[in-house]
Amino acid sequence: MHTVDRRSEHDVIVKPSPVAMVWNEPGRAQDALAVPGVHLCDGEALVEVELATICGSDIHTVLGHRPARSPLVLGHEQVGRVIALGAGAVRSDGTPLELGDRVVWSVTVSCGTCDRCRRGLTQKCRTLAKYGHERVHRGWELSGGFATHVQLRAGTAIVRISEDLPAVVAAPASCATATAVAALAEASARVDLDGALVLITGGGMIGLTAAALALEAGATVIVSEPDASRREFARRLGALSADPRARADGAERLESVLAAAIGTDMREVLVSIEASGVAAGVRTAVAKVGVGGVVVLVGSVTSGGELCIDPESLVRRLASITGVHNYDARHLERAVAFLERSWRTLPLDELVGSTHALAKLDHALEEAASGRHIRVGVAPGRRAAP
Template identity: 75%
Template sequence: MHTVVRVGDLDVIVKPSPVAMVWYEPGRPHEALAAPGVRLAPGEALVEVELATVCGSDVHTVSGHRSAPAPLVLGHEQVGRVVAVGDGAVRADGTRLALGDRVVWSVTVSCGDCDRCRRGFTQKCRVLAKYGHERVHRGWELSGGFATHVQLRAGTATVRVSESLPAAIAAPASCATATAVAALDAAAAKVDLDGALVLVTGAGMIGLSVAAMAVEAGAEVVVADPDASRRAFARRLGAVTADPLARGTSPERLDSVLAGFAERGLPEVLVAIEASGTAAAVRTVLDVVGVGGVAVLVGSVSPGSEVSLDPETVVRRLATVTGVHNYTAGQLEQAVAFLERSWQSLPFDELVGVTHPLAELDLALEEAATGLHVRVGVAPGRRPI
């Protein structure tokens, strides 16, 4: 247990000291950094982390496939409890943040005043900061989820979650689940999801979340992924599956699956959401979306192969191609609402295949890199075995 003591209006002393795991470069183990004192400016809060989950972008960073400033405290999917609150700290809905709130929070910190924020693109704020993505500096050592505590800055969208919501389901809301909401919002701006044929490429956390939400919205959903276990999980969510590597007469060939829907009166994919980041899948969604349909690119967040686009086919199909990166405060609220109403009927807790203590973060990242689990958990309160 940690003891929190307020010293004056701004300073917070935590005993034992909060610890953040600092990453320096590929191949170098994380190092623990103690931060005994925290100064909370107006609008800020200190949260004790209950559980964090390893996102694919964390793996890309530590493997050197994605550039990042170092030293760095990674981690941006987590759930925790508020243990200290600065003056004026509020939740995403505008109500006052309170001690003891169990919360998730946005990956981004936005100013709310720049031209992009005023246009609704708060996740692309001119002075944006991001949890798990910023170089460690004095005054914000607790800036990522792979720590015992995180210091929430003013401008963070913070959403309360119920005590009953399992931590393994709540933690990914801060990235994967909210991004899935954003992807479907982008699609729904062009196509009514109810009754539409939706293709999702990639059955990671985002793709599976998209599939579950689209099924709830009344869509017919096809999930394409080469991993048989992930396809099996997608079927438990109510989706039909396809194997992008299937050849010959396999019934799981994507064209065979789509032909089956055509026979049932759904001749065109009207929404295609790409959540894997592979060039082949990007080409698939660009090729398959039908007349008046929309292709939403979500997974391409690391450098990869370029993909050619035939503009004539886009024009003649009246197709829309759009990108989604991160999400707004309202979309995080929608993500939490979805999880709160559906977690008892959807097995999302199974997607966190194994959980390690914070001291074994490097092992957790290695395990996440194998792809055996959709998510790997990191629990600061768990002792090493």
């Protein structure tokens, strides 16, 4: 149990001191950093972390597959409770943030005034900062979710959640769920999802969430995923599943599943969402989209080589390709609304396979990298096993 001592209008002392886990380089154990005092500027908030989940990008960083400005505090999928406020701190809808609010927040911090923010591209702000991605520096040590507390800066989209929404369901909203919402928003801007045939390549957290969202919108969904347990989960959601590695005569061969879904209705894939980040998945997403369809690329967040596309094929199909990276406040709000209304009927809590104490973060990251679970949780309040 943490206690908060407000030393001045801006300075907060938390006892015991907040602790953040600091990553330095691949292969090195993370260090625990104690932060005895926090200076809250106007519009900021201090949140005690209830649970964080490990995103694929955290794993890419730890394994050295993507550049990172170390030392840094990883983690950007989490849920927590507000324990201290700077003057004028607000939720994403503009209402005042309150002590005790249970919240999730955006991965990005945006200025709100630059040309990109004014165009609605707050996730690409000219002065963008990102939770779990920034080099640790004095004044913002609590900048990632793998910590007991996170300091939320002004310009963060903060969304209040209900007390009964399970933490394992709520935490991924800050990245995977909101990104899936953004992908479906891009698709639905071009295609009516109700009655559409949607192909999703990749059955990870984003792909499965996108499947659930598309199904809710009235689409027929096919999830192409090599892992059998993830295909089974997709079917539990109500989607069809295909194995991209299936032999020509396999029951789950993508061509067979597509043929069965199309049937005699003369339908074609109108939305392809690529959520695997694998070159073969991108090629499939582009190749299978039909006339007037849209391909939404979401998973390609690390270098995966060049993609050869026949421009004539795109032109004749009237097809379009768009990319989605992160999201804006509206998508986070919609993500929370989706989770609030669906968690009792969909097995979303099962997407987090195990949860570990913060002191066991290195072990949790190793387990997440193994691929045994779609998500692995980190709970600061949990005691480490002896």
